[in-house]
Amino acid sequence: METRGTKPVIFLFTFPLQGHLNPNFQLANILFNRGFSITVIHTEFNSPNSSNFPHFTFVSIPDGLSDSEASNPDVIELLHDLNSKCVAPFDDCLKKLLSEEPTAACVIVDALWYFTDDLTEKFGIPRMVLRTVNLSAFVAFSKFHVLREKGYLSLQESQADSPVPELPYLRMKDLPWFQTEDPRSGDKLKRGVIKSLKSSSGIIFNAIEDLEAEQLDQTLKEFPVPLFCIGPFHRRVTASSSSLLTQDMTCLSWLDKQEPKSVIYASLGSIASMDESEFLEIAWGLRNSNQPFLWVVRPGSIRGTEWIEILPKGFIESIEGKGKIVKWAPQIEVLSHRATGGFLTHCGWNSTIESICEAVPMICKPSFGDQRVNARYISDVWRIGLHLENKIERLEIENCVRALMTSSHGEEMRKRIMPMKETAEQCVKLGGSSDRNLGNLIAYILSF
Template identity: 90%
Template sequence: MVIRETKPVIFLFTFPLQGHLNPNFQLANILFKRGFSITVIHTEFNAPNPSNFPHFTFVSIPDGLSESEASNPDVIELLHDLNSKCVAPFGDCLKKLLSQEPTAACVIVDALWYFTDGLTEKFGIPRMVLRTVNLSAFVAFSKFHVLREKGYLSLQESQADLPVPELPHLRMKDLPWFQTDDPRSGDKLKKGVLKSLKSSSGIIFNAVEDLEAEQLKQSLKEFPVPHFCIGPFHKHVSLSSSSLLTQDMTCLAWLDKQELNSVIYVSLGSIASIDESEFLEIAWGLRNSNQPFLWVVRPGLIRGTQWIENLPKGFIESLDGKGKIVKWAPQIEVLAHRATGGFLTHCGWNSTIESICEGVPLICKPSFGDQRVNARYISDVWRIGLHLENEIERVEIERAVRTLMKSSEGEEIGKRIMPMRETAEKCLEPGGSSFMNLEKLIAHILSF
């Protein structure tokens, strides 16, 4: 009789926002490569394309979102809606999957699914949590109850530049903040996530331990569960696209025609929105810098407009081929391109770690959440970028681009990012911190 060897099964519950889908699927690919069978549980809202991942099993659950809830600009309210509406569907799904795979190794959930801790316990399956921020932002999030008690989260603007005693390097204006109409809604999210993390069987980070060793120590004190820093995720495996938007690949051919390190790449992420006046200030700042630029303007970025129809007549022609505007770009390939010399970014952690990995210095325009923490570390701690801290004006944009791309200060910033790039490469080699942490993660999952 032939005994068929079966791969240990992991259920992965992805969170349906672009900045979360990318690391979720990168982690899934890492674990698949190491011999696990992956079953992806996902919502109907922002459902991933299974054809991009034929090696995974996909299971969809109804999320019950109405059209208005799904398009709610208040992202925190959207997160709460998803958490309340997915309790029963996720429970039903898990029950069915466990009847088919009773020996499944564990469930890995995105940290934003804070409702899952009680359910997985009920079904007797270990639950690990993927946290998609870095350790510096994670520590800042973990102290929110202290920050709230001390009144830091509701300080007046005049106190924005004061230091935060509990968080060296940060100022009051850098504290994690969410775009929501109700501040209590943000508190509820943080409380739910922190409780869920503390009751988990371990936390997985797309982070490099060697870059944030002190923050790892602090996090382990606050969350006494195993931590696994195995980033940068995207450098472990060849990429499959988890993009919800169609990537405009023509920008790579355009980059091919540009000079070495000459292009400033501009992308403000998949969620943040800006008003028309900010959009126009960025446009003129880029134009006046006289530097080639590749600018991602996703539909919905500019409040109240479809796309770039409010650019002044003749603006595109005035660029004389020096600028290219696309709706979405293959960011990892763009950052790795020889022509890309700088990145004007919202400072989400995916973008930040991808830029570090390619040695591309940054200009920071953070909006909310961990982006503010990342921006402060980029500009003041790691000193690998510039920080746009004032209102967005064309003169400031032009000055920042010229400084980063053309000045001796920009040259020094470029030199400082190179050792970080080297660290992010070496950590994946045998004996490196991420290599070793991945080995520990696999052993941990197999021990359940």
């Protein structure tokens, strides 16, 4: 095997959305620490800060996105644009890299790069795929063709609470739904991703098989390729920031002044947006709960506004000492802080697994995709959180925060989440499931 110095080389093709960059770079650090040399291939769009990762080699490819395409609120159309525009640049890049490292171990691509299967096959290099959702959501995604054939994906609102026979824990409203103008666009994405996964050399998950044994069995039946559950990634590596936004570190010193387990942390992810009325209902709900709160409001996440200028006069003054609003936060550090006692979350898998690892129960406000599946598992299967199922109103937010933070119901959730935290800790220790799977993954890559 050709190596850079004495290390086998892996090419990692990251996907340029925040929720994907984090696990991509965590995986890169895990493999680097186990003796691999990492070359990161990335787009110019949402380009990562290479200075945060001096131990990696970075190669940029042009993505050809216009300003309007790059700012398209229809995320699914953005994904398709990236997949179509990056074919030739990735082809050129891979050709050049392989001329320099002709026997590199493999390429690892984010699952959203569904176009890559033909190119890696052309060059004869093994292609591993990183899937950044958990197994429960993955099973739901994998059955989309059945769900579409049975008409579940176009059901009327009146059927939203109906059970899904093929996915016994879910209701119709929990099915992975994509924020797109054209439903066929979402279908195209799912078909492309599933085809790419089934033709891959293997799939890597930031998941804990001990928490999802039933779903692992289903996945193995559906995808006849090697699977490696080696999560939680962030528990294996020291933090290196892959954040596209500047993190406001003052929130940590603010948390230092709060009582243990007293703060509700609210952050609704890096993509989803809300309208002004919904934002104001959350604001008043947090304030009226009388619990200390740390609220991340991403610039541009409120449609039609720059940031929080629509808050009524006197609101900021009224939360002095009790609430803090920031543009972005170092989430892992916030969740692990002694003052944090609850998490109002969009239920992306990164946020969910980070919350489980810190035994922080959740209030679920999902938007699309795997978030809906995760929210149902959090509230009804694992029973470690509350689900905001109705229209967002201040009284519901207030009541949920109080229930989570101060009631016996919330205390029961804390007791239930503790064994999950312990499982997450044990699985990465020597002999744990994720530790064994990582050893198997490394041996597998070295066998190519």
